[in-house]
Amino acid sequence: MTCIPLAVVGGAFCARETEQLLLREAFRENFLIGAALNDDVVSGKDPRAAAIVAKQFNTITAENAMKWVWIHPAPNTYDFGPADRFVEFGEKNAMWIVGHALVWHSQIPDWAFEDDAGGLLTRNAMLARLKDHIGSVVGRYKGRVRAWDVVNEALTDEGGIRNSKWKQTIGEDFIAKAFEYAHQADPDAELYYNDFSLDKPAKREACVNLVKDLKARGLRVDGVGIQGHWGMDYPTTDNLEAFIIATGALGVKVMVTEMDLDILPTAWEYEGADVSKRVALQVGLNPYVDGLPPVMEKKLTDRYVELFSVLCKHSDKVDRVTFWGVYDKTSWLNNWPVRGRTSYPLLFARDYQPKPAFYAVLGAVEKKK
Ligand code: XIL
Numbered sequence: 215m216t217c218i219p220l221a222v223v224g225g226a227f228c229a230r231e232t233e234q235l236l237l238r239e240a241f242r243e244n245f246l247i248g249a250a251l252n253d254d255v256v257s258g259k260d261p262r263a264a265a266i267v268a269k270q271f272n273t274i275t276a277e278n279a280m281k282w283v284w285i286h287p288a289p290n291t292y293d294f295g296p297a298d299r300f301v302e303f304g305e306k307n308a309m310w311i312v313g314h315a316l317v318w319h320s321q322i323p324d325w326a327f328e329d330d331a332g333g334l335l336t337r338n339a340m341l342a343r344l345k346d347h348i349g350s351v352v353g354r355y356k357g358r359v360r361a362w363d364v365v366n367e368a369l370t371d372e373g374g375i376r377n378s379k380w381k382q383t384i385g386e387d388f389i390a391k392a393f394e395y396a397h398q399a400d401p402d403a404e405l406y407y408n409d410f411s412l413d414k415p416a417k418r419e420a421c422v423n424l425v426k427d428l429k430a431r432g433l434r435v436d437g438v439g440i441q442g443h444w445g446m447d448y449p450t451t452d453n454l455e456a457f458i459i460a461t462g463a464l465g466v467k468v469m470v471t472e473m474d475l476d477i478l479p480t481a482w483e484y485e486g487a488d489v490s491k492r493v494a495l496q497v498g499l500n501p502y503v504d505g506l507p508p509v510m511e512k513k514l515t516d517r518y519v520e521l522f523s524v525l526c527k528h529s530d531k532v533d534r535v536t537f538w539g540v541y542d543k544t545s546w547l548n549n550w551p552v553r554g555r556t557s558y559p560l561l562f563a564r565d566y567q568p569k570p571a572f573y574a575v576l577g578a579v580e581k582k583k
Pocket of ligand 1: 277366487489546
């Protein structure tokens with residue numbers, strides 16, 4: 215049998231074995247492992263990506279199909295086509311299906327917050343609109359979408375509540391109201407709070423307080439997702455562990471919901487994932503158009519191992535790890551924060567092949583006792 219030496223992993227895998235290596239099998243006793251899917255994957259336009267998903271993962275998240283701007287583009291107008299395809303794909307492949315995201319300040323049209331004259335809606339009118347939206351979307355997939363990112367990115371890095379139009383129209387309890395309406399629409403669905411940079415102490419503490427507040431109001435909250443759009447030097451493993459421990463202590467599930475690792479030169483000091491922030495393409499920001507040099511491939515692989523080692527160490531608390539995309543070519547990081555770069559953030563390469571990081575992550579599995 216031919217063996218493929220994998221210097222980066224410090225071991226060797228046999229060709230026949232690599233064909234059988236499956237993330238969902240390797241992590242079965244640790245956590246669910248999944249990917250966010252775009253419409254090409256579920257509609258049949260990208261069958262090789264769909265095959266990777268069916269084989270490797272056991273949970274899927276809608277990358278865009280369920281965001282307000284796409285699923286509810288105009289007043290009283292819902293477009294459920296892509297979301298229906300996503301859910302059908304998940305059922306066909308026996309996936310734990312996660313809906314993303316009911317309440318978010320991005321990717322929502324202005325009209326959602328406005329009255330007919332273009333002014334901001336009153337609290338009561340906005341609450342009614344929120345209830346209609348959540349009831350329509352969650353209600354349609356009741357019993358099929360098993361869990362929802364109910365509120366996405368409501369906190370600031372400093373630990374406050376973001377001054378979004380949600381807050382301006384409803385007030386800070388828009389978060390509690392969203393959880394209340396989601397539970398009414400599907401009492402069996404798991405309900406999550408999702409955000410980036412939750413490893414940072416001020417934001418972590420704010421998130422802990424938020425979950426405590428929701429619970430004190432008697433609301434159902436099942437988990438907290440840290441997005442996981444990470445770099446080579448953030449988060450620190452200490453901060454990541456502190457987040458997992460603090461959140462796990464609340465008795466809710468801890469999840470990495472949008473994992474990808476950015477190895478391209480940093481365009482800025484910012485470590486978050488605010489989709490509205492962008493940087494212009496400049497010489498030097500896109501150095502690997504023809505492939506990652508081995509030294510950078512190793513850096514990426516080692517970083518994946520470092521982070522997965524922490525996640526495996528805490529697999530009694532970590533319930534799910536979802537990658538934000540299936541393979542490098544279609545990652546959102548090719549276009550954010552800089553448009554038109556060649557990026558390498560996932561475990562499967564632009565040609566759909568598993569990368570050294572894939573094998574290394576499998577090697578990092580530490581089974582729960
Ligand atoms: C991104 C998608 O991947 C892109 O296709 C889209 O253009 C913008 O949004 N945090 C989130 C995700 O919660 O919904 C975002 O997804 C990435 C950052």
